[in-house]
Amino acid sequence: MRTYDCDVVVVGGGSTGAGVVRDVAMRGYSTILVDRADLGQGTTGRYHGLLHSGGRYVVSDPHSATECAEENTIVTRIHADAVETTGGLFVSVPEDDLAFSDDFLAGCQKTGVRVTEISVADALKREPRVNPKIQRAFLVEDGTVDGWQMVWGAARSAQEHGAKILTYTAVVGIEKQGDAVTAVRCIDRRSGEDVTISCRFVINAAGAWSHHIAELAGCHDVEVVPGRGIMIAMNHRLVNTVINRCTYPADGDILVPVHTVAIIGTTDVRADDPDELPIPHNEVQQMLDCGEVLIPGFRQARALHAWSGARPLVKDARVSAQDTRHMSRGMSILDHQARDGVSGILTIAGGKLTTYRLMAKNIVDRMCEQLGEERDCRTADEAVPNSTPGKNYVVTHRLHDREADRRDDQIICECELMSRSMLVKAMHADPMASMDDLRRHLRLGMGPCQGGFCSLRATGIGCAEGIFDADTGNARLKEFLSHRWIGLWPILYGDQVRETALDEWIFQGLLDIDHLPEEKVVFEPVPLNAGAQAAQADAKPETTEVSR
Numbered sequence: 343m344r345t346y347d348c349d350v351v352v353v354g355g356g357s358t359g360a361g362v363v364r365d366v367a368m369r370g371y372s373t374i375l376v377d378r379a380d381l382g383q384g385t386t387g388r389y390h391g392l393l394h395s396g397g398r399y400v401v402s403d404p405h406s407a408t409e410c411a412e413e414n415t416i417v418t419r420i421h422a423d424a425v426e427t428t429g430g431l432f433v434s435v436p437e438d439d440l441a442f443s444d445d446f447l448a449g450c451q452k453t454g455v456r457v458t459e460i461s462v463a464d465a466l467k468r469e470p471r472v473n474p475k476i477q478r479a480f481l482v483e484d485g486t487v488d489g490w491q492m493v494w495g496a497a498r499s500a501q502e503h504g505a506k507i508l509t510y511t512a513v514v515g516i517e518k519q520g521d522a523v524t525a526v527r528c529i530d531r532r533s534g535e536d537v538t539i540s541c542r543f544v545i546n547a548a549g550a551w552s553h554h555i556a557e558l559a560g561c562h563d564v565e566v567v568p569g570r571g572i573m574i575a576m577n578h579r580l581v582n583t584v585i586n587r588c589t590y591p592a593d594g595d596i597l598v599p600v601h602t603v604a605i606i607g608t609t610d611v612r613a614d615d616p617d618e619l620p621i622p623h624n625e626v627q628q629m630l631d632c633g634e635v636l637i638p639g640f641r642q643a644r645a646l647h648a649w650s651g652a653r654p655l656v657k658d659a660r661v662s663a664q665d666t667r668h669m670s671r672g673m674s675i676l677d678h679q680a681r682d683g684v685s686g687i688l689t690i691a692g693g694k695l696t697t698y699r700l701m702a703k704n705i706v707d708r709m710c711e712q713l714g715e716e717r718d719c720r721t722a723d724e725a726v727p728n729s730t731p732g733k734n735y736v737v738t739h740r741l742h743d744r745e746a747d748r749r750d751d752q753i754i755c756e757c758e759l760m761s762r763s764m765l766v767k768a769m770h771a772d773p774m775a776s777m778d779d780l781r782r783h784l785r786l787g788m789g790p791c792q793g794g795f796c797s798l799r800a801t802g803i804g805c806a807e808g809i810f811d812a813d814t815g816n817a818r819l820k821e822f823l824s825h826r827w828i829g830l831w832p833i834l835y836g837d838q839v840r841e842t843a844l845d846e847w848i849f850q851g852l853l854d855i856d857h858l859p860e861e862k863v864v865f866e867p868v869p870l871n872a873g874a875q876a877a878q879a880d881a882k883p884e885t886t887e888v889s890r
Contacts, residue, residue, distance in 0.1 A: 343536040346506070348372040350709070351526045351539050353513055353555050354547035355379075356386040357489060357695045360496035361702030361721070362547050367503035368724070369706065369717040374539055375497070375505065376528055378512035380779050382493040384616075385549050386695060387782060388651025390573050390607040391600035392584060393417060393485035394696040395430055397457065400449030401442070402591055406672050407453040410696045414483060416722045417492075417696060423729040424491035426736065428599055430484025430584035431465055433476040435635055438589045443478045446588050450482070457482050469581050471637050484584040486600045488735070489695060490782045495726035496698075502727060510774075511537060516544065516559040516687070523559060523686035532774055543709055546689040549654035550616035556689050561682040566691045568616040568652035571608035572625050574833065576633075577646040577790050579737070580604040585636050594632025601737060601785070602758070603646060606633045610653075619650035621832045645833040646790060647826075656692045673701045675708055685712070754803070755796035757789015765800055769809045777801075777822035792826050794845035798853075817860040823849065 348371075352363040355377030363375040377383075396411035418425045434443050450457035458481045465479035466472060497507050508528070515527035523544050528537040546555045549566070556564040579599045587595040598605045609625045626648055633640035656674040673693035679685045690705045703719045710717055725731050740759035744751075752762040768783050769775065777797065780786045786800060787793030801819045804810050810818065830842060849855040 343538065344530070346374055346537070346539045348374045348506075348539060348541050350374075350543045350545060351376065351541045352545050352547060353377075353526070354384075354549055354551075355381040355493070355497075355507070355509060356384050356547070356549050357382070357493055357496075357698035358549065358690060358693065358701050359547035360493045360500070361698040362545050362690075362705060363505050363507070364496045364500040364503070364726075365699075365702040365706045365719060365721050366545070366709075367500045367505040368720050369710070371717075373500070373505045374508060374541075375500070376508045376511040376513060376526070376539070378510070378531065380509050380782060381497055381507070382490040382782060384551070385651050385654060386489045386493055388573075388619075388649055389489060389695060390596065390598045390605045391486045391489070392596065392598050392696075393425055393487040394694060395482040395484045396453060396455040397430065397432055397446070397450060397480070397482040397484065398586065398591060398596075400453050400455055401445050403672065404449065404453045406694065406697075407449070407455055409672075409700060410694060411453065411455045411483075413697045413700050414485065416699060417487065418485060418734065419731045420699075420722070420725045421487065421492050421495055421729055422725065422731055422734045424488045424495060425734050426486045426600075427734050428484065428486050428583050430482045430586060431469065431472070432480040432482060432586045432588040433465065433472060433636075434478040434588045435473050436475050436477065437635065438477075438587060440477060442590065443480075443588050447480065450480075455482060469583050469585065471580055471639075472585060473636060473638055478588065480588065484586070486584065486598055487695070488601070491735075492695075492698075494783070495729060498728075499724070499726040508537070513555060513558065516555075518559065518684070521684055523684065542686060543713065544687045545705055545709065546687060547705075549691065550652045552654065552689050552691050556676075556678070556687075559678065559684055559687050561676075561678045561684055561687065561689070564676060564689060564691075565656070567655045568613040569655045570611045570613035570619050570650055570652055572621050572629065572648060572650045573605050573607035574626065574629050574633075574648045575600075575603040575605050575646045576640075577603060577644040577837075580637055580640070580643060587636065594629050597633065597636050599737075602789070606630075606640075613652050616652035616654075619652055621648050621650050621829070623832055626832045644790070644837040645835075646838070647788075647792065647829040648832045649829050654691045673697065673704065675705050677708065677712075679712065688712075754799045755784075755786055755789065757791060757796070758785040760784050760786060760796070762803065765803060766807055769804055769807060773809050777818050778825055781822070787822065787826060791841065791845070792830060793823060794841070794848060797822055798848075813860050816855075816858040820855060820858070820860065823855070 350366045350371050350373040352359050352375040366373040394410035396407035399407040460479050460481050510531040511528045513528050517525040525540045548555045550568040552566045553564040585597040593609045606629050630641050676689040678687045693701045744759050754762050801815045805815050
C-alpha cells in the first residue's frame with residue numbers, strides 16, 4: 343500500500359479540478375489531485391471547444407455572461423498556447439425572431455460583453471460560407487480552446503508549485519475522525535495497489551460524478567444533473583470564426599472551428615448516467631439540419647466523428663428536472679459543513695470551461711475561510727508553463743514545425759502532422775499510456791482517417807521502442823479502434839462510408855485484427871463505494887469513453 347500526506351486532496355481531473363489543484367499549490371498548500379482515469383477524459387474533453395465571449399448568455403443568464411466575458415481575457419492570456427482568438431459572429435438567420443437581436447445587443451451592453459454590430463456584407467466578407475440570407479450580424483470575442491492542452495497546462499503549473507497528479511487513481515473511500523475528513527482512500531487502477539492520502543481538506547471537483555464522491559464522505563442528496571449533448575466534427579474548417587445563431591440558446595445553434603475541423607453542437611437532454619451517453623441517430627440528423635441553416639451545403643461536407651458529453655448542471659428548482667437546456671450554467675459551491683455537518687470537504691459543480699479559473703478561485707477562497715487562513719489567489723497573473731502571453735495558438739503551428747524538421751523526423755500522422763519524435767517522447771514519458779491517452783496528448787487518430795493508418799504506425803513504434811511487447815500492442819490497437827468506432831457508426835454515409843470501408847479492408851482483410859494474439863490489458867472495475875453491498879462499478883478506463 344502506498345501512503346501520502348498533504349494539506350488538500352482534489353478529486354477530479356477535468357478543467358475545474360486542474361484549476362483547483364493549481365490554485366491550491368500556488369497558495370502554498372501541499373496538494374494531490376486524483377482522477378479515476380486520464381486528465382480531461384470526462385466532460386472537459388467532450389465539448390465543442392468554445393471559449394465563451396459571454397454572448398450566448400447575455401439574455402438567458404446575464405451573471406454567467408459577465409463571468410465568461412471577464413475570464414475569456416484571462417484564459418486567453420495565461421493559456422495562450424491552447425487558445426485561438428478566432429472571434430465570433432452572432433447572426434440572425436431568416437428563421438430567427440429579429441426582436442431577439444435587439445435584446446441581445448442590449449444584454450451585451452448590460453453584462454460587459456464586448457460587441458460590435460457589423461453589416462451583413464462585412465459578415466459575409468469575413469465568412470463567405472455563412473447563410474447569405476442573414477439579417478443582422480454581431481462581432482464578439484469568442485475563441486476556441488483545446489481542453490486537453492489547457493488542463494495539462496494547469497496541471498504542469500501545479501506540479502511546478504509542488505503538487506502531485508495521480509491519474510488512473512479511483513477514490514473508493516473518505517475517512518473521517520468524528521465529523522472531520524482526515525484521509526482519502528484510492529485504488530491505483532493500473533497496478534491494483536491501495537493508496538491512502540492523509541489530508542486536512544478535500545475539494546470535490548468530480549463534475550457529473552460529484553454526488554458519488556460526496557456520498558463517500560456521508561454527504562447525500564448532492565443533485566448534479568448530467569445534461570447530455572452530442573457534437574459532430576466536420577473534416578475541415580468550414581469557417582474560421584465561431585458562428586452562433588442570434589437566438590435564445592437552443593440545439594445546434596453554434597459552429598466552432600477547432601484545430602483543423604469545424605464542430606456543430608449541441609443537443610441538451612438529461613442523462614441518467616454520465617458514463618452511458620448514447621449518440622442517437624435522430625440527434626445526429628438534427629445537428630446536420632442545423633448546420634445547413636448556418637452554412638448552406640453543410641450536409642455535403644464529410645462528417646468526421648460524433649461524440650457525446652455530460653454537462654454537470656446543478657438541479658434548478660425553477661425548471662423541470664428534465665429540462666437541462668434551461669438550467670443555470672452558473673457555478674455552485676456546496677458547503678458540507680453547513681449543509682451536512684461534515685467539515686473539511688467542499689463540492690463545486692456547474693460553471694463553464696471558460697470560467698474554470700474563477701471557479702477554482704472561488705472554492706479555494708471558501709476553503710481558506712474554513713481553515714481560518716488568508717492566502718491570495720495568483721492564478722490570473724502567471725501564465726502556465728510553455729505558454730507565452732500574446733502568442734496565441736494558430737492552426738498552422740504544426741505545419742510550421744514540420745517545415746523545419748520534415749527531412750529529419752518521420753511524420754506518423756499526416757492528418758494531424760504528428761512526428762515520430764513527438765510520439766516516442768510521449769510514450770517514454772508514460773509507458774502505461776493507452777492509445778487513447780496518446781490521442782488526447784498528441785491528437786493521434788483524430789484526422790480524416792480516424793486512426794486507419796497512424797494507429798498501425800504508432801503501435802509498431804511502441805514495440806520497436808520496447809515500450810510494450812507485440813501482444814500488448816495488439817490489445818492496445820484493438821481497444822483504440824473500438825473507441826474510434828463509437829463515434830463513427832452514427833455518421834456512416836457518403837465519404838465517411840468509403841473511408842470506413844477502406845479501414846475495414848486494411849484491418850480485417852489484410853491484418854485479420856480480430857484474431858491477433860493479445861494480452862488482456864484492460865483494468866478491473868473499481869467500486870465507487872466499497873462499503874455498499876450493491877456497489878456500482880466504476881467504468882473501466884476508456885471502455886465507456888465516447889470518442890471525440
